[in-house]
Amino acid sequence: MKKKLLLFLFIPLLSFTAAQAQFSSYGFHERNDFLLASPGAMKFGLYGFDNPALLAYVNQFDLLFQFSDHNGFGEDNRSGLFLAAPGIGFSVLSDQLGPETFRNYSLGLGFGDDRGAFGISYNWNGGDSTLFELKRFVTLGSVSRINRFVSVGSMASFSVDDDDYEVVFDVGVRPFGTPKLALFADYAIPGVAIGEGNWSAGAAIEALPGVRLTGRYLHDIGFTTGLQFSFGRSGVSTQTHLDTGGSHQFNTYGIRLGAMDRNIFDRSTRSNAAYLTLNLRGPMVYQNNRFFDSRNTLAATLETIRDAKEDPRIAGITINTTGMAISPVMIWEIREALQDFRSAGKKVLIYIERGGMSHLHLASVADYVVMDPMGGLMISGYASSSTYLKDLLDHYGIGVDEFREMTHKSAFEAFARSEGSEEDREQRMDLINGYYEVTRADVSRGRNISHEDFDALIDGALGLLPRDLLEAGIVDTLARNTELDDIIRELEDRRMQRISTSDLLANTLPRDDYWGARPQIAVIYAIGGTQTEGGIQARRLARDIRAARNDNNIRAVVLRADSPGGDALASDLVAQELLKTQEEKPVVVSMGNVAASGGYWISMYSDAIVVAPNTVTGSIGVISGWIYDDGLTDRLRLNYEVLSRGESADLMGGPSLPLLGLGLPGRNLTEHERERLIGSMLSLYDDFIEKVAEGRDMSEEEVRAVAEGRVWTGEQAVANGLADEIGSLQFAIDLAREKASLGADEPFELFERPVPQAFDLFSALPVPSIIRARFSQEEAMLADPLVEYLKMRIAQNGQPTVGLPLEYYQLIYELTQPR
Structure with missing residues (x-):
């Protein structure tokens, strides 16, 4: 991750190692005298006119109009219109010098996330650009939010008319990790003349929500003091410019409209409205x-x-x-x-x-x-x-x-x-x-x-x-x-x-209140029967849990289990990954409608199990059986032949039923074969008991007392030790946050897995229902829970399974199907 942040920082410099001349258009500080602070130190700077990478952090459309009073709002003044939407910005900077008006246009794009961003902008001119040797130029920018305390930015602008260029670095430091106080500095280097660069330094204080005060010293230029005041979706700002001797030079003013910003009115005049x-x-x-x-x-x-x-x-x-x-x-x-x-x-x-x-x-x-x-x-x-x-x-x-x-x-x-x-x-x-x-x-x-x-x-x-x-x-x-x-x-x-x-x-305020990647809590969904490829897709689920364990930004894992069980192997794939994860970070299980049998197996290795009072859980037990041809082929007039070598090999053969796609063994088990399969089932039951005792810190005798395959309500499970708390998914997330030592006021994000499918074709397209029914009839039949349940039982014939009766699978089916 550190290498990626450094790459973001130095991307703008990679294109300029061969350049030799000095950037002769407006210098950075002259071009951006509307800035209240260094670009990355407060809000979004000038919406990409300064550093286009900052456009990656704009979350709503916003408009900013600024102007100066160099000459009492008469001639020789500057104005700027800055427009921004998520990831894109357009600006017009107008200079009026006597009868002449010069305009500089900028179009920028920004890409990235909370950790860092990269941007590019193109600037061109309107008016007589030859009078002051104004040139077209491209700016590459980057921002690295190393953590909640430090932001580092860099920009490199180079002329497309000649070899001139300029490189700018800026840094912001929030001592408390919040916008209440930010210290900042920047350094603009004209070409390779490093010793001739200009720099500035200062501080920005957000004393109240949306009320920001700034002070800044600009080397060889002077001092500025600024005030920005937010009304919510609008705001005003002003900045006083002094020369190095402290004499007043001019003021700049700003009016903002569009995006929501922090403000003092939401908790006063607009409260409960x-x-x-x-x-x-x-x-x-x-x-x-x-x-x-x-x-x-x-x-x-x-x-x-x-x-x-x-x-x-x-x-x-x-x-x-x-x-x-x-x-x-x-x-x-x-x-x-x-x-x-x-x-x-x-x-x-x-x-x-x-x-x-x-x-x-x-x-x-x-x-x-x-x-x-x-x-x-x-x-x-x-x-x-x-x-x-x-x-x-x-x-x-x-x-x-x-x-x-x-x-x-x-x-x-x-x-x-x-x-x-x-x-x-x-x-x-x-x-x-x-x-x-x-x-x-x-x-x-x-x-x-x-x-x-x-x-x-x-x-x-x-x-x-x-x-x-x-x-x-x-x-x-x-x-x-x-x-x-x-x-x-x-x-x-x-x-x-x-x-x-x-x-x-929560959905409109800017995200500038927190620098860097917010800590995350992974919420991983295990929905459906415990199967390796179908249902919960245990192999993929195990990979998601492993990835969450190895991601240092994920502080805790919440597993939402809504599963009636099924295959013990699939259940154990997930359980073992949670056991390993539990050794490194908190794991909390939130049980949904059903988390029993194999659904309980995947839940038992955790720091806490949270249930609703009406959750169905438990069913610690193993079941098996044998489904076979007992005259079906005679009734259907089917003939078949099995060639085998091995005492019980013929059990793997039998008639295939046309149209249904099902196959059955041709005979019942012998008593010896039946005893061996039951022995295997009881052995798995002992393993299940042992694992629950380990995961729940109970004795095996205590587990057996609540096992025998019995299902329990969530309230009963808390009373008998199979669960810990009555609560919702939100309660489980809060508990995970607490166990991860994240403060109650510290922001965090949910990281949800697995990655969902892109879309459901028939649900997304305006296909007439009669056509949809015709094309999806086979799929619908295969997805029918009764057919699926019967196929699952035949596929697992004779094998010990950790599942529930059909009606619990139907509950999960109804939960996961689009309607």
């Missing part, structure tokens, strides 16, 4: 495709709510739940974020058209709930259903032998039984009760109703009308979405501005 509009339409995912994907993501939504809490202008949030399709755990996490938002004295208003239990749960956190007069809620409670295929498979001649050695490990019941076991009913009912209790507690507390009234509401939910929900206290008024502004005005007793997420201060 706006409501943030948040639209939760559609599904919520963990990562967007890189292009053409507008779905909400969990981390961004939680971060937006926190940013709104910390934005002094925001008095409340309005949330539109129309078309919302978000999983129960994510609903709980969003609700927790909104509860924290309300703790700052800010209001939450939620609008509902139609919905179900998730809408009820989320709405209960609101200060005010609005429902459409023609809307409604289907809130009949929670249910879990399982389909048992044994009789169907028997009918068609497919045999299933379940290797059930753990009381609650029920992953094979769908194929091997006609009804669920008592143990599975028990644990599934615990999960349903857990979901219900979490929702009942939150709704009762949020809407101030008793548990008994909640139960009565759910039991009589069928046929409820909006007016019934109004009378029950679930909603506060019946109105359309178009009436929300009037409702907010009544709540706040004044009209409030409505703003979008992009208008929050």
